Amino acid sequence: MKTFSLALRNLLRNRRRSLTTLLAMIVGAGAILVFGGYSRDITYGLQTGYVARSGHLQIQHKNYFMYGSGNPTAYGIPDYEHIIATIKTDPVLASMLTVVTPTLQLGGIAGNFSAGISRIVIGSGVVVEDQNTMRKWNDYQFPSRPKPDALTGTKDNAVLIGNGVARVLQLCGPLKVKNCETPRVTIDANSKAAPDDIAALSAVEAPAHVSADDDASRIEMLAANAHGAPNVASLNVVKAEDQGVKELDDISVVMHLAQAQRLVYAAAAPQATAIVLQLQHTSQMAAARARLEQLLATSFKDSPLEIQEFTTLNPFYGQSIGMFGALFSFIAVLIGAIVLFTVGNTMSMAVVERTVEIGTLRAIGLRRGGIRRLFICEGLLLGVIGAAMGVLIALLLAYLINHAGLSWLPPGRVEPVSLTVRVWGESRLIGGTAIGLMIVAMLSALWPANRASKMNIVDALRHV
Amino acid sequence: MQPVILKNVGRTYHLDAVDVPALSDICLEIRPERFTVIAGASGSGKTTLLNLIGCIDRPDCGEIMVAGHDVQKMSDDALSDFRARHLGFIFQNFNLLPVLTAYENVEYPLILAQVPAAKRKSRVLALLDAVGLADRARNRPGQLSGGQRQRVAIARALATAPQLVLADEPTANLDSHTGAAIIALMRRMQREHQVSFVFSSHDPQVLAEADDAVHIRDGRIVSIERRDERTNQMEAAA
Numbered sequence: 001m002k003t004f005s006l007a008l009r010n011l012l013r014n015r016r017r018s019l020t021t022l023l024a025m026i027v028g029a030g031a032i033l034v035f036g037g038y039s040r041d042i043t044y045g046l047q048t049g050y051v052a053r054s055g056h057l058q059i060q061h062k063n064y065f066m067y068g069s070g071n072p073t074a075y076g077i078p079d080y081e082h083i084i085a086t087i088k089t090d091p092v093l094a095s096m097l098t099v100v101t102p103t104l105q106l107g108g109i110a111g112n113f114s115a116g117i118s119r120i121v122i123g124s125g126v127v128v129e130d131q132n133t134m135r136k137w138n139d140y141q142f143p144s145r146p147k148p149d150a151l152t153g154t155k156d157n158a159v160l161i162g163n164g165v166a167r168v169l170q171l172c173g174p175l176k177v178k179n180c181e182t183p184r185v186t187i188d189a190n191s192k193a194a195p196d197d198i199a200a201l202s203a204v205e206a207p208a209h210v211s212a213d214d215d216a217s218r219i220e221m222l223a224a225n226a227h228g229a230p231n232v233a234s235l236n237v238v239k240a241e242d243q244g245v246k247e248l249d250d251i252s253v254v255m256h257l258a259q260a261q262r263l264v265y266a267a268a269a270p271q272a273t274a275i276v277l278q279l280q281h282t283s284q285m286a287a288a289r290a291r292l293e294q295l296l297a298t299s300f301k302d303s304p305l306e307i308q309e310f311t312t313l314n315p316f317y318g319q320s321i322g323m324f325g326a327l328f329s330f331i332a333v334l335i336g337a338i339v340l341f342t343v344g345n346t347m348s349m350a351v352v353e354r355t356v357e358i359g360t361l362r363a364i365g366l367r368r369g370g371i372r373r374l375f376i377c378e379g380l381l382l383g384v385i386g387a388a389m390g391v392l393i394a395l396l397l398a399y400l401i402n403h404a405g406l407s408w409l410p411p412g413r414v415e416p417v418s419l420t421v422r423v424w425g426e427s428r429l430i431g432g433t434a435i436g437l438m439i440v441a442m443l444s445a446l447w448p449a450n451r452a453s454k455m456n457i458v459d460a461l462r463h464v
Numbered sequence: 465m466q467p468v469i470l471k472n473v474g475r476t477y478h479l480d481a482v483d484v485p486a487l488s489d490i491c492l493e494i495r496p497e498r499f500t501v502i503a504g505a506s507g508s509g510k511t512t513l514l515n516l517i518g519c520i521d522r523p524d525c526g527e528i529m530v531a532g533h534d535v536q537k538m539s540d541d542a543l544s545d546f547r548a549r550h551l552g553f554i555f556q557n558f559n560l561l562p563v564l565t566a567y568e569n570v571e572y573p574l575i576l577a578q579v580p581a582a583k584r585k586s587r588v589l590a591l592l593d594a595v596g597l598a599d600r601a602r603n604r605p606g607q608l609s610g611g612q613r614q615r616v617a618i619a620r621a622l623a624t625a626p627q628l629v630l631a632d633e634p635t636a637n638l639d640s641h642t643g644a645a646i647i648a649l650m651r652r653m654q655r656e657h658q659v660s661f662v663f664s665s666h667d668p669q670v671l672a673e674a675d676d677a678v679h680i681r682d683g684r685i686v687s688i689e690r691r692d693e694r695t696n697q698m699e700a701a702a
Contacts, residue, residue, distance in 0.1 A: 002572065006563065357561060367545070368540060
């Protein structure tokens with residue numbers, strides 16, 4: 001029997017006290033799990049955002065990430081199409097992939113010369129169809145549905161700019177950007193038109209027919225081409241979008257890949273600064289990376305390429321996870337300490353109350369170890385029951401929160417997202433919390449149990 | 465075989481800075497299959513002597529042999545196992561486990577002695593029947609009267625068929641009628657099970673029933689009465 005059966009009956013003896021102790025554990029387990037579920041939701045949300053934008057893995061020219069972001073000419077990948085084709089048909093990688101797409105990043109100056117204004121921007125050239133496919137990545141079943149890229153179905157010279165770029169270039173009016181008043185500034189009459197040299201370069205790039213609407217939201221983008229000479233493109237801004245982060249909002253210009261390649265490489269062979277790989281599941285990242293490294297070392301051994309993971313490319317992701325991890329640990333330790341003292345107190349009181357009983361058990365032949373086991377079992381049972389009920393309460397709370405229709409605006413996001421708590425299915429979180437609580441409850445019982453086991457039998461029997 | 469032999473046993477309690485001698489120079493042989501009473505006034509040392517015989521306390525000096533074993537040399541665990549197999553205890557306050565039924569209380573020492581389940585059941589039922597509580601097997605101590613509880617305690621003490629049962633003032637918390645019934649029951653069980661019973665008591669009813677009476681005062685044996693030999697020899701304590 002009898003240790004567990006006896007321990008359980010002893011717990012039921014003082015029901016009110018056991019219930020109070022259990023309540024502390026249930027609240028503790030519930031709090032840990034609900035916060036853990038919320039933290040998990042943030043992690044998945046951030047991951048979904050980053051993977052939908054920049055994939056899981058990127059193949060870049062060696063050292064591009066550290067030194068080459070301002071120099072697409074020196075750090076471009078010339079044979080990117082061949083690499084993409086090889087990856088797409090690779091028997092190991094093919095089943096893991098959702099998208100393999102090239103991108104090109106370039107630095108330049110965007111100018112609204114009709115307003116006499118320009119600013120430094122970072123341009124991204126993308127394959128819009130691939131970007132739309134990437135946006136659909138939703139491995140964690142978030143309820144939101146992604147909108148298609150604003151460049152979808154647009155002409156080659158169409159661009160999408162950040163709200164900050166629109167604000168600085170005084171394009172808020174034509175682009176109907178909300179909360180963006182054009183400041184009253186005196187503009188030099190001579191600056192209303194682009195300088196002659198810029199205008200001449202732009203005229204070469206400009207499409208033959210430009211509508212009045214196009215003209216209203218037109219910008220010129222100046223970039224250095226492969227030979228170091230300036231190159232200008234006349235671009236039609238189709239939309240200004242909030243990028244979530246002001247620093248990005250103030251410099252972002254997204255365009256079709258072909259347009260970006262024309263700006264940088266002009267008539268030379270087009271290149272890409274990164275090949276983006278989006279996988280079916282994040283869990284495949286290690287396997288995919290290993291295979292890619294194999295391919296780079298064999299099929300493309302002459303190309304100086306390296307692989308970057310989305311966690312490296314987006315340090316904010318790791319920082320956010322680290323911050324929530326630290327908060328979770330802090331809360332878990334705090335609740336663990338509360339449980340430790342609550343269970344410890346309960347067990348200590350039980351030892352005092354049952355001193356004569358301890359003496360009797362020892363007298364009739366129960367060893368010290370048996371007494372220790374009995375009280376540790378009581379602590380463990382408290383832990384098991386508290387953890388089990390805590391998990392149930394947390395699941396119920398999570399269900400209620402997830403169906404309450406709450407939403408919030410996470411940092412770096414443009415639109416509010418549903419406030420959800422992921423407890424169901426998070427076996428590691430649930431298991432870790434439950435086992436942790438059981439261990440804490442057992443540890444709490446250890447000291448009173450040791451004290452009980454070391455009691456002098458005669459003194460215990462004489463206890464009043 | 466002598467169930468208990470004590471030679472020059474002494475026990476002193478150390479209370480803060482004061483040493484209180486509880487027993488001095490005890491020499492005693494408790495004969496097998498007898499009803500032995502340790503009699504004396506409160507504070508005379510009879511409970512201390514019973515504790516030493518019951519192996520729940522250790523002497524400061526002297527030797528104690530219980531059922532042929534030198535119990536002083538045993539480790540704490542070995543002594544626990546020894547108590548579980550060879551000794552039975554009956555307490556003044558019954559000391560039943562309140563969360564267990566009468567059946568389970570009697571069964572508990574058998575579990576400690578690692579007796580197989582089937583054998584346990586027949587033994588427990590037989591003992592409960594013998595003490596007249598077969599119909600109360602499922603009752604917890606809280607649902608039993610004082611006399612019934614002490615009868616369960618007697619059944620528990622006899623569960624492992626020990627060689628020696630120790631009872632510390634078993635009738636002290638019972639009315640005289642119930643006390644007499646309990647003594648009669650213990651006497652009957654002692655004879656039926658051929659076991660040695662050692663009591664500490666100053667109850668005249670218990671003394672009247674005893675085969676041997678050890679009189680103790682101020683921690684020393686003043687006389688030993690062996691009634692079944694029809695002698696009243698007085699043995700001065702050494």
